[in-house]
Each structure stands twice: as C-alpha cells, then as structure tokens.
Amino acid sequence: MALHINNVTKRFGSFTAVDDLSITINKNQIFGFLGANGAGKTTTFRMILGLIDETEGQIRWNDQKIDYSVTDSMGYLPEERGLYPKMKVKEQMIYLGRLRGMEKSSIIKALDYWLDRFKIPEYKDKKVEELSKGNQQKIQFISAVINQPKLLILDEPFSGLDPVNVELLKEAVIELKDQGTTIVFSSHQMSTVEELCESLCIMVKGKPVVQGALKDIKRQFGKKNLLVHADMDLSFLKDMLGVVKYAETAQGCRLQINDESVSQDILKELIMRDGFIKRFDLLEPSLNDIFIEKVGESYE
Numbered sequence: 592m593a594l595h596i597n598n599v600t601k602r603f604g605s606f607t608a609v610d611d612l613s614i615t616i617n618k619n620q621i622f623g624f625l626g627a628n629g630a631g632k633t634t635t636f637r638m639i640l641g642l643i644d645e646t647e648g649q650i651r652w653n654d655q656k657i658d659y660s661v662t663d664s665m666g667y668l669p670e671e672r673g674l675y676p677k678m679k680v681k682e683q684m685i686y687l688g689r690l691r692g693m694e695k696s697s698i699i700k701a702l703d704y705w706l707d708r709f710k711i712p713e714y715k716d717k718k719v720e721e722l723s724k725g726n727q728q729k730i731q732f733i734s735a736v737i738n739q740p741k742l743l744i745l746d747e748p749f750s751g752l753d754p755v756n757v758e759l760l761k762e763a764v765i766e767l768k769d770q771g772t773t774i775v776f777s778s779h780q781m782s783t784v785e786e787l788c789e790s791l792c793i794m795v796k797g798k799p800v801v802q803g804a805l806k807d808i809k810r811q812f813g814k815k816n817l818l819v820h821a822d823m824d825l826s827f828l829k830d831m832l833g834v835v836k837y838a839e840t841a842q843g844c845r846l847q848i849n850d851e852s853v854s855q856d857i858l859k860e861l862i863m864r865d866g867f868i869k870r871f872d873l874l875e876p877s878l879n880d881i882f883i884e885k886v887g888e889s890y891e
C-alpha cells in the first residue's frame with residue numbers, strides 16, 4: 592500500500608498554491624510535511640483526501656483514485672478543528688463513526704479504548720464545549736482514528752498540546768504506524784518531526800525544496816554542529832575558517848561548521864591554546880538548522 596503524489600499542481604485562479612509536487616509515501620511510514628505558513632501543506636492534504644481537485648497531476652492510494660469508495664479507510668484531523676460544540680463526546684463519535692459505516696458497538700469500543708489511552712474517560716458524556724482546548728484536540732484525534740484508518744492525515748496535530756499530551760499523542764501515532772497505518776502529518780515542531788518521521792518534505796511557496804529520508808537530508812546538508820566547552824576564552828572560534836555560526840550557551844559554545852574537517856582544525860587550535868577542554872561534541876545538523884536555512888532563504 593502506498594500513496595503516490597505525481598507531479599501535482601494546484602492553482603487557485605492565477606495563484607499557484609502547490610507546484611509540481613511528487614512524493615511516494617509507503618505503508619507503515621510516518622511522513623512529515625514542513626513549511627512556512629502558506630507553503631501549501633493543507634492544500635496538499637485536501638487534495639490527497641479528494642476534498643479539492645488537483646489542477647494538474649494525479650494522486651493515487653494503492654493505485655486507485657481517491658473517492659468515496661476509499662475514504663472510509665482514511666482518517667483526517669483538519670487544521671480547522673470541526674467538532675460540534677453542543678454535542679456530547681459519545682454522541683459525536685457515534686455520528687462520525689456511523690458516517691464511516693461503523694457499527695455502534697465498535698464505535699463505543701474504540702472510543703472507550705482511546706479515552707482510556709488519553710486518560711480522559713470521564714469526558715465521554717460531556718459536551719465538547721465543556722472541554723479544554725487540548726482535550727478537544729484529543730477528541731478530534733480520536734474522531735480521526737475511530738475507524739482504524741489505513742491512511743491517516745494529521746494537520747498540525749500537536750499544536751496547542753502540553754508536553755505530556757504531546758508525548759501521549761506521539762505514542763499513539765507510533766502505535767498506529769506499527770499496526771500498519773500510513774501517517775502523513777504537518778507540524779511546525781521540528782523536534783517532534785525529527786523523532787517521528789523517517790521521511791519528510793519541506794515546502795516553500797508550494798514547491799518541495801527538501802525531500803527524502805531524514806538521514807539522507809542531514810547527510811546532504813553537509814554542515815555539522817560542534818559543541819565546545821573549555822576553560823578559556825573561545826571567542827576566537829568565530830573567526831576560524833569554516834565556522835558559519837557561533838553562539839555562546841550555558842552548555843558551551845555552539846558552532847555550525849562547514850564540514851567535519853573544520854572540527855579537527857578547531858581541536859588542534861584548542862590543544863595548542865592549552866586550556867582544559869571539558870566537552871567537544873560533533874553533532875548532526877538538526878532539522879531546525881536545515882529548515883531555517885532552506886525556508887529562511889525564501890524570505891530574503
């Protein structure tokens with residue numbers, strides 16, 4: 592099972608919101624969509640779900656065009672959350688589950704499971720408007736997964752959640768992946784994307800500017816981070832050849848360097864200066880570094 596997005600473009604009038612996007616997302620994968628506000632993530636999700644038509648190109652789920660015959664096996668957490676505030680959680684879930692062709696008994700069984708999982712069983716008979724924003728979000732997530740979807744699309748699922756609930760949701764996403772669900776999500780939380788996704792795409796103005804497996808993206812980025820903590824004035828490091836960024840932090844000096852070999856030059860220089868070196872860590876670039884460079888260029 593795979594989701595194929597082939598040369599997809601979406602125009603609204605003369606404005607191009609998604610520009611020649613091609614991606615394959617395999618079964619059991621968690622795929623991340625990143626991009627600045629307005630980059631085209633939500634538009635892509637709506638096309639995947641068949642809510643809007645692509646202007647050019649095609650999207651296929653298991654080689655099939657996405658229409659009503661397959662949407663029962665999909666789950667969607669939309670960016671504009673859409674629960675009925677006056678309806679009780681249980682009634683709402685029964686309504687949404689029935690729309691997807693589920694039996695009432697299996698809806699209740701799944702609802703009980705997820706409410707327990709999210710540690711909110713007491714909200715089953717509460718109206719949605721009585722719940723906090725974070726708890727409403729968990730209910731919205733449950734509504735997206737109540738039918739055990741094969742393809743799950745989550746638009747900003749972690750926004751507005753406290754760190755404990757982010758963890759609960761991350762665990763749920765991993766569990767669904769392990770059970771065979773293909774998950775596509777967007778997020779502005781780089782560390783979460785880094786933890787969950789093997790593959791991702793960074794979009795800028797509708798175009799994919801970075802795409803592929805996270806480990807390859809990091810390798811191709813080339814630059815590395817270096818953390819140096821030593822009993823000496825380290826400010827000379829900012830003038831060394833190959834040092835792109837320099838910042839003093841509580842843990843020491845955090846540098847971005849052009850490539851690994853620069854770290855050897857720095858180490859030699861530190862040894863020559865004869866101060867006590869407490870820490871010298873060569874680190875992979877973070878997704879945040881990559882995002883800021885790639886998306887930042889588009890602001891210039």
Ligand SMILES: Nc1ncnc2c1ncn2[C@@H]1O[C@H](COP(=O)(O)OP(=O)(O)OP(=O)(O)O)[C@@H](O)[C@H]1O
Pocket residue numbers: 603606608626627628629630631632633634635670
């Ligand atoms: N129905 C529409 N008509 C006209 N323009 C639209 C429509 N839907 C989206 N757009 C435009 O397409 C662009 C992409 O919007 P989209 O919502 O896909 O971005 P996004 O990456 O999800 O952004 P965010 O991170 O802010 O949610 C935006 O410039 C938006 O204004």
